[in-house]
Amino acid sequence: MKSVQKVDLTKIKPYGDTLNDGMVQMSFTLPVPYGDEASEAARQLAAKMGFDEPAVVYSKDLGVGYTYFVMYGKCSHTVDYTSIEVPKVSMEFMEREEVEEYIAENIKRDVVIVGACTGTDAHTVGIDAIMNMKGFDGHFGLERYKGIDAINMGSQVSNEELIAKAIESKADAILVSQVVTQKDVHVANLTELVEMIEAEALRDKLILVCGGPRISHDLAQELGYDAGFGSGSYANHVASFVVKQIVEKNLI
């Protein structure tokens, strides 16, 4: 029996059912009418994307002269996994009780956290999941935490209002949520907030955190935030980060 081939981490490519077969499944729509020509166009396009042996396994007429495809192809590119570095919120996350103890022992006062979904975004689901008493998926929100004063301003809050509230409540941290965005408006919005906070000379006095399905820690740092939390983050992650930063930055 042939032994199983070992993975070469300097040259990785997708795995279907055999190492290095490069198999990728994908689906997309082309603005051309359903038919053989459409499938050929999809195949040629996939070849240009770097797929060997591109195959249309399914196509469907979308009804307005557009066609949908499900395709497979063998990826011809590789990536060196050993050289990858991704900045992350690198810390041990604490559970709620641990955060509460940490505050009692190290900060010895209530931590004030102001949160909002800013700009035109009307989706409170993200900020609610982190802040509301109930939390999300069995993880209680910040309102439930002893030692945290959580102020949830809801959605469609302007950056001006958010900063005004942070000043008024002497906030230690600001949480900004951006859920549904069109044409990357969330980036402009997040950038504006940082600029305004800097203009108020508040940047050193605040922990600034953003979150949402399109947010990565990398993007957050690039925009001038202390951290970014993507999908699958819970209140205890955010709380752990904020309270440790308060101690680290000596904002007690």
Place this chain on the structure above:
Amino acid sequence: MVSKLNLNPELIDSARSAARNIAEDVQNFIDKNTTVAVERTVARLMGVDGVDEVEKPLPNVLIDAIKEGGGLSTGAAFWIGNAMVNTGNSPQEIAEKVSAGQIEITKLPIAHEDKIMEAVYKTAQEMVEKIKNNRARRDEYLNTIGEGRKPYLYVIVATGNIYEDVLQAQAAAKQGADIIAVIRTTGQSLLDYVPYGPTTEGFGGTYATQENFKIMRKALDQVGEEVGRYIRLCNYCSGLCMPEIAAMGAIERLDVMLNDALYGILFRDINMQRTFVDQYFSRIINGFAGVIINTGEDNYLTTSDAYEEAHTVLASQFINEQFALKAGLPEEQMGLGHAFEMNPNLENGFLYELAQAQMAREIFPKAPLKYMPPTKFMTGNIFKGHLQDAMFNLISIWTNQGLQLLGMPTEAIHTPHLQDRMLSIENAQYIFNNARSIGDEVEYKKDGIIQKRAQEVLAKAEELLKDIEKEGIFDTIEKGKFGGVKRSFTGGKGLEGVVEKDKKYFNPFIDLMLGGAK
């Protein structure tokens, strides 16, 4: 109908009677007041349209002038009628002259009451006829080209550009959709005016304007004739311009309208006094125009837990039913809302969802219930999401829901792409066809999980309604009993637009439209 859930009819009656008292209590308040939005609607229904040189809609110009002149409590119809008698002009010409500063509408000599009434009712009657004709035109379509089978497949377009929306809507209709909702641009519910003309930019949706309604109506009639199915058009009659949007929808023959004061209060922080008064008139118009309203109970479950707070949904459905009846809107047009939003990790969650949907079906047998898909627990795993939507579709066909807002596998990622809608329609069509008569075939075990769950939710809803009956709905909302959101009686947006009616006040359209065509 025999209850498959063994629900106690006395409990249902008791809940319904509590809801009736709750609505009556609010109705007493509603009857004493009017709002700027109600009066702008009267102006629109009398034919006032267009904008001034700074894009301010003429209905706003006119009503602001009446308000500044201290005449709002008498109602727009009185002042417009009086100006018609004085000048011999049409309401539109009067609005234009007010805008140009040529007349001060509240300073004209007061004509004889009979003359004012005659002028107003003649104009009002014309609009009422037009709306009646729209209704007849819809019926004619339904009788000739027909419609899709219930549950209607309901999808959303949201490009921001009405012309792009048309392309997506026509594609969806060809793929099998029965209802197209054009989602509004973010924040429109908080505008105290309705924008004008065709629009090509919006965030997360497209402005609701009368011209956009007209463009989409024409496109859907066209594609409906092509596919041999009447395609319904849906928009959002909520927020600060509730009755105005209802009027525009009635004029342009929309078929479905989101219409729920509680939703606006809780989730858009609209003042409760304002929006209950607005809702009443908007529901009269929707009722008269044959528009199916959709209520927003599903939204409570996006902020509260769908399992624990299920009874608040039922309680709100009871209240919404009574508010709708007060406005003369028949049960057949009540798209009471609910949703498939329980945590998918919940053991037997499907059974609880089934119990909830079956319960709503039995308690509101004539209502075309609006069933909303999973959104809160959609993850970006499009494959699992497609399955969650399939479970939701199965319950819908099983319990005979009316309007099925299709879930998208890409929910929580982006507004739907062209193929997302196709995949969702295919999902629903497959399940609806494959399990068409499951509800007629399957009964539930006596005192099993499903029966017990439904009985428990009904009992809790009845208890809550009796509490609300004692406290009144205003106090209940102030205490945060719906959706876990607290709102104050005098807080929120739009209170400055509420005014108490004086003795001379009249609104011809309430008279002409309440209770349907006479």
